[in-house]
Amino acid sequence: MKIAVCIKQVPATESKLTIKRDKTDIERAGLSFVVNPYDEFAVEEALRIKARLDAGEVTVLSLRSHAAQKPEDALRACLAMGADKAIMLSDPAFEGGDSYVTALVLAAALRRLSFDLLLFGKQAVDDDDGAVGIQVAELLGIPHVGVVNKLEVNAGARTMLAHRQIEGGIELVESPLPAMITCQKGLNEPRYPSLPDIMMAKQKPLAVWNRETIALEPESVGAHGARLTIVRLESPPPRPAGRIIDGDAAAAVKELVRLLHEEAKII
Amino acid sequence: MKENHQSLEVEVLFVGGGPANLAGALRLTQLIAQHNHRISTGEASGAPLDPRIALIEKGRDVGAHAVSGALFDPIALEELLPDYRDRDFPFSLRVTRHSLRYLTTEGNLRLPDFLLPPSYRQQRCYIGSLQKLNLWLAGLVEAAGVHVFSDTCGARILYDGGQVCGVQTGDKGSIAGGGRKPNYMPGTRIHARVTVFGEGVHGTLAEDLIHRYRMREGRQPQSYALGVKELIRVTSGGAPGLAVHTLGYPLGSRVFGGGFCYGMDDNLFAVGMICGLDWDDPQMDVHAQLQRFKKHPYIQRFIRGGEVVAYGARTLPEGGYCAVPRPYAPGALLVGDSAGFLNVPYLKGIHYAMKSGLLAADTIFDALVQGHTSVSALSSYEARLASSYVMTDLYRARNFKRAFAYGRLPGLLLGGLTLWTGLGSIAPGVVREDFRYLRPLDQAIRNRWAREPAQYDAGVLADKLTDVYHSGTQHREDQPSHIRILDPTRCLTDCIARFGDAPCTHFCPAQVYELVGQGVTRRIQINFANCVHCKTCVIKDPIDISPNDDVQNIVWRAPAEGGPRYQGL
Numbered sequence: 155m156k157i158a159v160c161i162k163q164v165p166a167t168e169s170k171l172t173i174k175r176d177k178t179d180i181e182r183a184g185l186s187f188v189v190n191p192y193d194e195f196a197v198e199e200a201l202r203i204k205a206r207l208d209a210g211e212v213t214v215l216s217l218r219s220h221a222a223q224k225p226e227d228a229l230r231a232c233l234a235m236g237a238d239k240a241i242m243l244s245d246p247a248f249e250g251g252d253s254y255v256t257a258l259v260l261a262a263a264l265r266r267l268s269f270d271l272l273l274f275g276k277q278a279v280d281d282d283d284g285a286v287g288i289q290v291a292e293l294l295g296i297p298h299v300g301v302v303n304k305l306e307v308n309a310g311a312r313t314m315l316a317h318r319q320i321e322g323g324i325e326l327v328e329s330p331l332p333a334m335i336t337c338q339k340g341l342n343e344p345r346y347p348s349l350p351d352i353m354m355a356k357q358k359p360l361a362v363w364n365r366e367t368i369a370l371e372p373e374s375v376g377a378h379g380a381r382l383t384i385v386r387l388e389s390p391p392p393r394p395a396g397r398i399i400d401g402d403a404a405a406a407v408k409e410l411v412r413l414l415h416e417e418a419k420i421i
Numbered sequence: 422m423k424e425n426h427q428s429l430e431v432e433v434l435f436v437g438g439g440p441a442n443l444a445g446a447l448r449l450t451q452l453i454a455q456h457n458h459r460i461s462t463g464e465a466s467g468a469p470l471d472p473r474i475a476l477i478e479k480g481r482d483v484g485a486h487a488v489s490g491a492l493f494d495p496i497a498l499e500e501l502l503p504d505y506r507d508r509d510f511p512f513s514l515r516v517t518r519h520s521l522r523y524l525t526t527e528g529n530l531r532l533p534d535f536l537l538p539p540s541y542r543q544q545r546c547y548i549g550s551l552q553k554l555n556l557w558l559a560g561l562v563e564a565a566g567v568h569v570f571s572d573t574c575g576a577r578i579l580y581d582g583g584q585v586c587g588v589q590t591g592d593k594g595s596i597a598g599g600g601r602k603p604n605y606m607p608g609t610r611i612h613a614r615v616t617v618f619g620e621g622v623h624g625t626l627a628e629d630l631i632h633r634y635r636m637r638e639g640r641q642p643q644s645y646a647l648g649v650k651e652l653i654r655v656t657s658g659g660a661p662g663l664a665v666h667t668l669g670y671p672l673g674s675r676v677f678g679g680g681f682c683y684g685m686d687d688n689l690f691a692v693g694m695i696c697g698l699d700w701d702d703p704q705m706d707v708h709a710q711l712q713r714f715k716k717h718p719y720i721q722r723f724i725r726g727g728e729v730v731a732y733g734a735r736t737l738p739e740g741g742y743c744a745v746p747r748p749y750a751p752g753a754l755l756v757g758d759s760a761g762f763l764n765v766p767y768l769k770g771i772h773y774a775m776k777s778g779l780l781a782a783d784t785i786f787d788a789l790v791q792g793h794t795s796v797s798a799l800s801s802y803e804a805r806l807a808s809s810y811v812m813t814d815l816y817r818a819r820n821f822k823r824a825f826a827y828g829r830l831p832g833l834l835l836g837g838l839t840l841w842t843g844l845g846s847i848a849p850g851v852v853r854e855d856f857r858y859l860r861p862l863d864q865a866i867r868n869r870w871a872r873e874p875a876q877y878d879a880g881v882l883a884d885k886l887t888d889v890y891h892s893g894t895q896h897r898e899d900q901p902s903h904i905r906i907l908d909p910t911r912c913l914t915d916c917i918a919r920f921g922d923a924p925c926t927h928f929c930p931a932q933v934y935e936l937v938g939q940g941v942t943r944r945i946q947i948n949f950a951n952c953v954h955c956k957t958c959v960i961k962d963p964i965d966i967s968p969n970d971d972v973q974n975i976v977w978r979a980p981a982e983g984g985p986r987y988q989g990l
Contacts, residue, residue, distance in 0.1 A: 168893040168986050343604040346593040
């Protein structure tokens with residue numbers, strides 16, 4: 155079974171983000187980047203499916219959407235986890251796009267690969283769009299199931315059964331392959347790469363594809379092809395300071411109830 | 422439970438991704454390339470070398486746990502990479518205005534430059550970030566073929582007979598209480614012919630090594646300082662190139678230390694406070710002193726209206742020449758701050774760290790060429806250090822801090838005199854471990870500023886927890902605590918009873934220690950997830966459990982996962 159996984163390199167979750175002067179983007183210089191945590195579930199799931207079937211190949215793809223990103227580091231991390239090969243989509247023309255052009259580029263690359271299963275994280279934790287995977291499935295004309303927290307693959311019948319957590323229950327969706335799923339927390343616990351595996355990952359193939367490789371017109375990708383324009387980024391308003399009510403418990407509770415009632419007006 | 426440890430064989434292992442080891446690893450690859458080139462051209466005989474070299478670093482990226490002022494003297498870098506400026510070197514800003522000032526409550530007095538010996542002037546230095554320097558060096562080291570493993574801590578030293586033979590890395594995916602996550606991965610045993618310990622100040626494994634091989638025998642105990650630093654961004658009015666060092670306010674006359682304020686590009690200021698850990702006051706809190714320092718009118722003129730964007734804290738070795746341990750052991754070398762190569766009056770250690778790394782690389786290269794890495798082959802490292810500026814500079818500065826035992830003003834005069842003249846033997850003789858200087862609250866010499874509670878606001882004055890947030894620190898909440906109190910009852914019966922307060926709740930710059938509960942439930946709670954890995958607690962904890970082994974009540978071992986994620990510090 156051939157499995158393709160699309161990953162994104164995002165700012166480390168504990169990074170302190172600042173908004174650029176022109177307010178249309180965050181300041182990316184000097185940030186640490188990591189593999190998007192939901193994408194790690196996708197890579198891990200692909201590796202487990204391959205291990206269960208004892209056959210197949212896992213290919214990881216990533217698009218450089220900003221000059222400050224180094225997707226090769228993220229791809230090497232996935233190779234160290236156990237993926238077989240990696241493709242980095244990198245071209246100055248790809249930069250500054252939105253989820254639609256990202257999906258367009260990924261779909262164009264995926265058309266050049268053969269795969270039975272396509273995995274994405276359910277969303278990237280930086281822009282939280284959750285839109286790329288679904289658009290890729292649509293562009294490729296394959297079925298998709300979103301926000302999956304358990305996956306059963308039947309290689310012989312070429313079907314899969316995806317479990318989704320829904321309000322008050324679990325929804326089971328069966329689909330023929332090839333298909334796309336987006337991965338949710340709970341699907342698995344991504345492995346730590348071992349030191350020998352990190353060393354071996356340096357020898358694994360990491361191809362760089364540019365716009366010409368995937369035969370897309372310059373005006374259709376990146377900032378030119380984007381359908382969305384970011385008007386302005388704003389920081390959330392600072393949270394006002396909390397208040398500590400002193401005194402013995404009985405009096406403090408009384409005071410708290412009074413404040414909730416009279417000042418906060420929520421009870 | 423039987424563990425399935427993977428193993429990895431290397432020739433040389435560098436433990437810690439700081440300037441010493443990064444410079445050392447890069448130098449070693451250069452020497453090997455030159456050697457192989459000479460052989461290929463017939464200039465030299467012998468076999469080409471192709472050793473596998475690895476470097477491990479506990480920060481998630483190299484540099485993530487590195488904090489320094491930092492005024493960077495490029496002397497060692499010029500030796501390592503004469504063309505460093507053409508290799509995307511991350512700093513461009515040099516010191517243009519330097520002053521040393523004495524602060525009173527409101528005023529300030531500039532001390533004349535001529536008081537400073539010429540070698541202590543700062544003009545050749547870059548103003549930069551140690552995190553950025555390390556990250557940049559790591560890129561060069563990796564490109565030179567060294568295997569760099571970040572997010573990988575050394576958990577214990579591996580021995581073969583009497584010889585160090587590598588390091589076992591930390592187990593990942595452990596849960597507090599002995600449990601394991603499904604993705605648990607036991608540490609890797611990295612076997613090496615030579616292991617270089619450059620873990621920074623008071624390294625977990627470096628201290629193990631020093632004790633096992635009695636490397637401090639005949640030396641003075643190391644003395645330390647705690648440095649805390651913030652990056653502050655102002656909306657306008659930056660002062661790139663400014664470097665101010667201060668004495669006086671807000672520190673009492675018995676605290677050895679001072680403040681600094683460096684102007685950087687992008688309207689940033691690096692503002693910090695460094696205090697010798699030999700203070701006597703059980704309520705001394707360097708983080709609070711930094712906030713008081715920031716409120717001083719002289720500092721306010723630079724940072725008013727600004728916003729804290731980053732925070733970090735780390736101890737520094739200040740024992741100087743007399744506290745440098747024997748820097749080698751069978752199969753092992755000690756470099757950088759782990760060995761205490763810091764020049765106190767010059768306020769610098771990075772270039773000494775790098776130089777010690779270069780000398781370690783020279784030593785290892787010779788040993789590899791000769792084909793044996795026995796202790797006799799490695800011991801030449803000590804002689805190389807002794808004839809380099811690392812030890813000659815430290816020798817000249819050896820009495821500076823000790824002169825301050827007489828108090829700040831006599832110390833300044835006497836300390837300055839020792840620098841000008843190189844004279845020794847004028848300072849009091851016995852140096853004790855820093856924690857032994859702590860005194861009961863009612864006997865400690867404090868000053869009126871220290872009694873005023875520090876004031877915080879939402880902008881430029883930050884409380885500790887806000888600053889911890891600015892450090893990017895993260896530990897998994899369910900991971901085992903890397904900090905233990907060996908005998909919690911002694912916190913109450915011994916420590917608080919003797920000192921009138923719990924010093925750890927004050928000296929920790931990240932609010933790891935908290936006194937909670939009342940009466941019988943009273944205890945010290947350890948919020949290990951806040952820990953910025955500065956090591957103050959293991960040094961300053963006053964409860965001596967086993968004096969012969971330097972075991973105090975607080976035990977700090979490097980955790981396999983987590984820590985700060987410094988950005989631009």
